């Protein structure tokens with residue numbers, strides 16, 4: 135297997151293959167995809183669906199000069215295999231290996247590092263405009279965008295502008311009827327029209343035959359007839375929307391038929407102005423289990439295959455992940471409070487909201503990949519007296535910054551934000567690590583910023599939020615929820631929870647760093663040091679009484695957070711201490727410095743950043759030395775550093 139794929143160093147090598155060899159190449163690419171997902175979580179069904187499209191694109195265009203952006207970028211694996219990264223492919227999504235999204239540091243064929251949906255039409259328009267301005271107008275420009283990404287508002291901003299500029303660019307709509315879950319929204323229904331009529335090729339032949347029966351009396355009639363044909367075709371195929379926006383709509387065509395793809399790409403390649411080519415694909419195409427269950431196989435847990443393409447085992451993820459705890463808490467509160475609704479932005483599966491959707495279809499809202507809208511929509515619901523819970527990943531919620539500011543915080547509306555994947559999300563890497571939210575949420579007056587220290591805190595914080603008459607954000611990472619054994623202290627606005635107190639120093643953990651902080655403190659206590667641990671719970675409002683007591687009465691204060699230091703929890707502590715004239719020289723912050731964190735296993739990344747128990751232990755030891763804490767280390771051992 136892979137006799138052909140392993141010989142490809144550049145897309146230019148594709149030209150040497152016959153049609154039969156290209157068919158074999160597609161099979162080899164699918165085999166490589168199956169192999170890579172058998173021992174790690176990676177994007178699978180989306181990649182299976184674009185194999186022929188990717189081969190056709192690289193046959194028709196020269197992307198060493200032409201511009202290509204894969205929107206979102208989770209379907210970029212075939213592109214990576216064809217652009218000289220076959221031999222590195224086994225390192226996919228491993229620390230230090232290939233990224234699971236486009237990465238310009240890997241190849242000049244990757245122009246933008248992406249992972250968030252919807253920006254491709256804008257960046258391709260920008261590339262084309264820049265190339266034209268700088269005398270490279272011979273370069274073609276292509277964006278490939280999925281039907282799930284298409285409803286993102288930015289796509290329409292870009293198309294609106296592209297139609298104005300009349301730039302020669304191609305948008306390929308990869309329509310597989312799926313986001314991660316089945317696609318939602320009115321736009322999807324427009325696209326569905328295209329599935330009720332013959333594919334473009336057949337339709338075009340029929341219309342051409344009809345037109346040929348009409349004796350043409352001159353250019354004006356022909357022009358009118360062609361326009362009639364295009365309007366008829368576009369209205370039949372749901373393309374009218376794009377035609378009205380100023381894009382030439384072509385399609386739909388079969389996105390798994392290599393010859394058809396090449397024919398149409400050759401045709402549209404030299405059309406003037408913005409063109410949208412509507413391509414039908416099947417998510418999971420070519421691997422039956424994935425085609426039958428593209429939701430499960432979007433990023434399946436590792437699985438093994440039988441020879442007949444059946445799947446032997448799929449390892450389920452941990453059932454006590456924070457995500458599950460949160461979705462169960464949301465479900466419970468929806469059962470007892472009819473004011474409560476939940477909103478997701480195309481991440482129903484990722485947010486584990488399937489049961490909520492089934493039981494409360496009228497109070498479950500999937501807006502599609504439209505996070506800005508989701509937040510403003512929730513604000514409207516809150517204004518009407520409902521209690522919306524916006525359940526959006528930390529990194530994707532960044533899309534809604536202005537709506538959080540204007541529609542929620544400024545109005546002081548009771549919207550509850552559940553920020554899943556807050557912190558390091560592991561193999562998805564820098565586009566997905568949710569590490570900025572404490573900073574951006576803390577900026578807004580009225581916003582309460584919380585993070586559960588363990589599983590028990592999650593439902594308690596949600597209950598608090600829904601009783602609180604203002605905006606609240608609750609952040610938690612993509613990992614198993616810890617369960618800290620202690621007499622539970624109810625969640626109270628601006629109050630932390632003191633788990634241990636010790637004069638030699640205090641570790642103040644914000645969020646899910648609590649368990650590692652407890653472990654580090656326990657090791658230090660074994661060395662004879664009296665180290666306290668505080669479960670901060672709130673970054674805003676801060677529990678200044680407890681924090682100032684730790685500052686004034688203990689040897690040092692070490693804050694620990696799974697997020698960037700800039701504007702984070704530790705910054706809040708420094709700001710508060712400074713504002714009230716307390717010492718700050720013995721306050722040390724653990725978190726993420728001014729850097730983007732690469733992809734890798736979550737545990738590896740935490741250890742690299744010193745945010746695991748060992749790192750916290752070592753940081754505390756350094757603070758102990760700095761504080762001049764002298765201790766008889768018991769058995770006379772050297773300092774336990």
Ligand SMILES: Cc1ncc(C[n+]2csc(CCOP(=O)(O)OP(=O)(O)O)c2C)c(N)n1
Pocket residue numbers: 180183206208209249250251279280281282283284308310312313314417479480481503530533
């Ligand atoms: C702004 C943003 N929100 C949410 C996501 C999560 N997400 C990744 S892929 C995906 C579905 C994309 O569907 P589509 O564009 O149709 O691609 P397909 O997987 O069907 O090929 C979603 C919701 C994201 N990457 N970016």
Ligand SMILES: CC(=O)[C@@H](O)[C@H](O)COP(=O)(O)O
Pocket residue numbers: 206208249250432433484555559562566612
């Ligand atoms: C491409 C994308 O953004 C999603 O597929 C994301 O990778 C899902 O992340 P989880 O697997 O953590 O839900």
Ligand SMILES: [Mg+2]
Pocket residue numbers: 280281282308309310311312313
């Ligand atoms: Mg899709």
